[in-house]
Amino acid sequence: MDAQSTRNKQTIQHLYNTILPALAQHINQNITPVTALFNDFGLERLVDTWTKDPTAAEAEEVSIENGNVQQLGLKLRLEGFKRAGAGAFDLTKDLIFKLERNCYTVGPDKNTNWLEKEYSQRWETSEYETIAARWSEELVDAITERIQSITG
Numbered sequence: 001m002d003a004q005s006t007r008n009k010q011t012i013q014h015l016y017n018t019i020l021p022a023l024a025q026h027i028n029q030n031i032t033p034v035t036a037l038f039n040d041f042g043l044e045r046l047v048d049t050w051t052k053d054p055t056a057a058e059a060e061e062v063s064i065e066n067g068n069v070q071q072l073g074l075k076l077r078l079e080g081f082k083r084a085g086a087g088a089f090d091l092t093k094d095l096i097f098k099l100e101r102n103c104y105t106v107g108p109d110k111n112t113n114w115l116e117k118e119y120s121q122r123w124e125t126s127e128y129e130t131i132a133a134r135w136s137e138e139l140v141d142a143i144t145e146r147i148q149s150i151t152g
Contacts, residue, residue: 007099009067011119015097015104016064016072019123020045023095024074026132031076034139039080046094047072071110073097076139087150093139095131106131108138 024043035041048071049062062068073096081089098105098113105113114134115127 005102005118005120007067007101007104007119009065012064012067012069012072012099014119015099016045016047020072020074020097022123023128023131026128027074027076027095027135030132030136031139034136034143035078037081037083037143038078039082041079042077044075044077045072046075069099071096071098078143081143081146083147089146089150091139091142091146093135093142095135108135 024045028043047064047069049069051070052060052062053068053070060066060068062070073094075095076091076093078091078093081087081091094108096107096110098107098110103116103118106115106117107113114131117123
């Protein structure tokens with residue numbers, strides 16, 4: 001098995017430095033109408049440095065450099081919903097890449113898988129678009145539910 005097909009420093013850096021920014025671009029295009037409803041927003045990459053690999057040495061630090069990160073992804077932060085008649089609220093939403101040894105999954109949380117890929121597989125434009133659209137739909141649904149609970 002070559003280095004491109006297992007989780008390691010290079011494959012994690014590729015996801016973090018190449019795949020996440022490209023995916024964030026697609027998401028940003030989809031959510032522009034939504035972000036206009038809020039006073040402020042941020043879409044940033046995240047790395048879970050808390051979750052240890054069960055097979056790792058106790059003293060080993062979890063980091064991209066050590067190639068032992070279990071999760072990374074994107075976090076959207078929407079602050080100060082602004083609409084007459086509805087109370088202001090904030091909302092956050094994650095997109096999680098759960099990193100297994102030989103593949104990774106992508107979804108809105110660590111238990112929901114929308115896509116599974118091997119580390120050596122390239123992302124197709126349609127995959128970026130599909131993930132971004134699905135995630136954006138869930139975001140709109142969450143905002144709609146929140147508005148209904150405030151105004152209902």
